[in-house]
Amino acid sequence: MSFYKPKSRPHLTLVPDLKRGDTSNSKSESSKEWKLKRPKNEDVRSREYLRPDEVERLINAAKSSGRHGSRDAMLILTSYRHGLRVSEALALRWSDIDWDSAHIYVKRLKGGNASNQFIDGDELRGLRKLKRDAKDKSPWIFMSERGAPLTGDTVRKMITRAGEVAEFDFPLHPHMLRHSCGYYLASKGYDTRLIQDYLGHKNIQHTVKYTQLAPGRFDFSWD
Numbered sequence: 001m002s003f004y005k006p007k008s009r010p011h012l013t014l015v016p017d018l019k020r021g022d023t024s025n026s027k028s029e030s031s032k033e034w035k036l037k038r039p040k041n042e043d044v045r046s047r048e049y050l051r052p053d054e055v056e057r058l059i060n061a062a063k064s065s066g067r068h069g070s071r072d073a074m075l076i077l078t079s080y081r082h083g084l085r086v087s088e089a090l091a092l093r094w095s096d097i098d099w100d101s102a103h104i105y106v107k108r109l110k111g112g113n114a115s116n117q118f119i120d121g122d123e124l125r126g127l128r129k130l131k132r133d134a135k136d137k138s139p140w141i142f143m144s145e146r147g148a149p150l151t152g153d154t155v156r157k158m159i160t161r162a163g164e165v166a167e168f169d170f171p172l173h174p175h176m177l178r179h180s181c182g183y184y185l186a187s188k189g190y191d192t193r194l195i196q197d198y199l200g201h202k203n204i205q206h207t208v209k210y211t212q213l214a215p216g217r218f219d220f221s222w223d
Contacts, residue, residue, distance in 0.1 A: 049179040049213075054168075055080050061166035062158065070133070072158050074126045075142050075150075076177065082106050082117050083181035083199045086152045086174045092141040094131060099124075112200030182210035189214070 050058065055076070062072040079089045087109055096105040102119045119127070127141070136147035144150055155174050163172035178199070185195045196207040211217075 048176055049183040050172075050176055051180075052184060055177070055180055057166045058159075058162050058168075058172070062162040065161055065165045066158065070126075071130060071142060072162065074123075074130050075155065076159070076162070077123055077126065078141075079174065079177040080181055081120065081123055083178045085109060085178060086155050090140075090142055090149045090152065090155070093139045094141055095139065096141075097127065099128075106200070108200030111202055113197065113202070115197060115200065117198070179210075182207065183213060186210040186214040187216070189216075 059073045059076050062076055063069040066072060075089060078084065078092070079086075082104065084092075084106070088106065091107065092104070096107075097119070098104070098116075102121075102124050103116045104119050105114065105116055107114045130141070134143070136143065136145075138147040140147075140149045142150050144154070152174075159172050159174050182195060182199055185198065186192075192204065192207055192211050195210060196204050199207065201207045
């Protein structure tokens with residue numbers, strides 16, 4: 001029997017499914033049932049964040065691929081700028097944006113703290129265009145053709161496809177954008193407490209991992 005291995009998931013490996021089929025020590029491959037198993041992140045990619053230039057590369061790839069390039073590019077940019085989980089990005093409504101003061105209300109999940117965050121000019125212009133071009137006047141910012149919020153699975157497939165178009169040599173997933181936000185803020189030297197509040201972390205230990213990776217932290221010379 002042959003097994004199809006999707007191009008967009010080359011990091012998955014085929015392993016025996018011990019919960020099904022023959023669980024004996026039989027050496028016959030035909031007597032076993034198999035499944036695709038997701039390996040540990042560190043076995044697939046060397047890091048879980050993207051650098052600013054790589055985020056820009058991913059945005060440009062999203063613009064040029066798929067039927068909804070503008071929407072997908074804005075989803076990537078907004079998720080990156082505000083450190084959003086997929087579910088947080090898809091829960092955003094137009095009413096969360098204060099157009100006059102250029103702020104967006106970010107409601108965090110997992111018990112995180114909500115915040116009002118500034119929207120930079122390029123992002124604000126992109127959101128205005130997205131709202132203006134929307135055919136269905138849905139309350140959701142990132143919606144499907146049917147006027148409903150996008151699904152997490154749709155976003156994961158979009159990020160994977162954009163990563164392939166951008167020719168990254170490791171598979172991407174949406175949560176990397178949240179990590180990329182934390183990495184960027186730490187690289188700019190922002191206080192750990194501020195980064196914690198910005199990302200909505202309840203436990204500062206989740207924030208410390210970004211400051212530990214901040215470039216320049218160990219930039220000293222040996223006399």
